[in-house]
Amino acid sequence: MNTQFKLIFTTCKNEAEARMLGKALVEKKLAACVNILPAMSSIYMWEGEVKEMTEVKMLVKTKTEKMNDVFLTIKAMHSYEVPEIQVIDITTGNLAYFNWMDEVLH
Template identity: 65%
Template sequence: MTTHFRVIFTTCADVSEARSMAEQLVKMKLAACVNILPNIESVYMWQGDVSYATECKLIIKTKSEKMNEVFQTIKQLHSYDVPEIQVIDVATGNLAYFNWMDEVLN
């Protein structure tokens, strides 16, 4: 069973930015739900150096047709020069949850 739902990941610098972005995505009906995982440790290369940061991970649940709007909203609201935006196709899951997502995102 292939669905038309997607999970989008991004990170934010802090909980305040994460909450603000999550709220905007939900209010704009671009996301049915956004989970915020605070205090994740990130290790990454930036401008030739290994960098360390404590960030928040956002897990954004949406429909495939709303992905471009989600991307644009993340880029507009984000404090990072190059925000993480990664997408996972949802292959299957709880039909009742998908029905709820359809209802919320219409």
């Protein structure tokens, strides 16, 4: 299988923001599915200081051809100045699931 499918990770400040962003991505047919994981603690460096806050993680399932539009949507709608956007190539998995993604993201 080629890498026509992507898994994009991002974090949001809370579940409400993640739901708003996730719904927009699915409604625009930029993502076949978005999973929102429960609150987690994040520790990171920002502007020279160690910060700690609660965030939620989003897993965005999409196709390679839609990836840049996903990036633009996240950046436009996100409350963070520098939102996390990390991409993993999906190289194998359930063919029936990928067929469903193809159908949804036509």
